[in-house]
Amino acid sequence: MDHKEEHLQSSEMLRDIVIGMSDGLTVPFALAAGLSGAVSSTGIIIIAGIAEIAAGSIAMGLGGYLAGKTEIDHYNSELKREYEEVDAVPEKEKEEVREFFGNLGLSEEVQYKAAEEIAKDKKVWVDFMMKYELGLDKPDPQRATKSALNIGLSYVVGGLVPLSPYFFIDTPVEALKISVLVTLICLFVFGYFKSRMTGVHPLGGALKVMLIGAVAAGAAFGVAKIFE
Template sequence: MQDTYLHHNHQEKHLKSSELLTDIVIGMSDGLTVPFALAAGLSGAVSNTSLIVVAGIAEIAAGSIAMGLGGYLAGKTEQDHYNSELKIEYDEIETKTEVEKEEVRIFFREWGFSKELQDKAVEEICKDKDRWVEFMMKHELGLDKPDPKRASKSAFNIGLSYVMGGLIPLSPYFFVANSEDALKVSVGVTLICLFVFGYFKSKMTGVNPVIGGLKVMMIGAAAAAAAFAIAKVIDGK
């Protein structure tokens, strides 16, 4: 009875990362940092916030398209690679049947199966070519079948996350006329968002969330400070 109670109340705390989460992290991290640095750099050279808004929106549009396209190409590459390896595995099962069976047997041998169990497992798996190929793809090559819609989903998720992240540092420039005053507000808002973003990202990946949040915040601050300083030097002020 006690064992049953413990079993039902035991909760695994392992991270179950999703493709959506990965896309959001990629898009949001760049979306928060790059437009932030751009706006800071322009604030060091011009006082007109309307110019910064136009440049910022243009950058967000271009950046989201570029990031989304990168996600799409990555998804297509993953799918093309899987299909290529799948074709090779089917060919090898037909032309190198015994070699492929031995590879299955070696896998179970390394798991510590007895000779009898190895033979039974090989016989059972190799009855069905599709199941056999799927086994080889997963356990020999370490490849899981990708979602055929992964490329388009990734492009959308990354692009949208970039836009959402990019609008945060740019938003003060819509309401504050002086660029340096807008920059002060942008710095405060963006650094808080960077810390929160880094905190939850680190928490989900098992890293100390406070340290992770501070690292992300410092990276964003360093990029913006460098852009602002360079703009000041070039502008001669």
């Protein structure tokens, strides 16, 4: 059964969606709010919003790709080093295996037997050291690409929410009113589920996420009005 691996992958996907969606809902929302206080055409806001969503999704996706690639490179580097240590200082590596089982409360006899059994297969031995000595699980080789796509697409979906009213309403300030209502509701719902995933109090987390979005949009609108 591959249940554990599927669980890990889905957790990583949810984390990517949270990263992309949180910025996607907030940044274009603040941009649209700011422009609504400075321009009289929703067309300008739509063009600027789409441009920001495109640039933001690419930037966020690239960041996710680099983070995933770094994770893979780090694992491969440590894997190579562990193979070298197993070849160069096998007794020291066996001692580390015995220490692990000793910390579990097993007798010295069982410790030695377990270490010798594991050491019979170099791959098993190295995998054991990677997981239990270094605390590293083998990453998905496609992790970087998947992360980039998940974050980028989530950013696009999130960004279209505050921008959508401007497609149907000609007056920026009127469109902003609908955008504020829709986006704050989405931020509240998003914050609620995000908080449940991370173990934070759902209602408090939802209100916090919604408040951050509201403050960002309000600040952008106010600054635009001042400079106008």
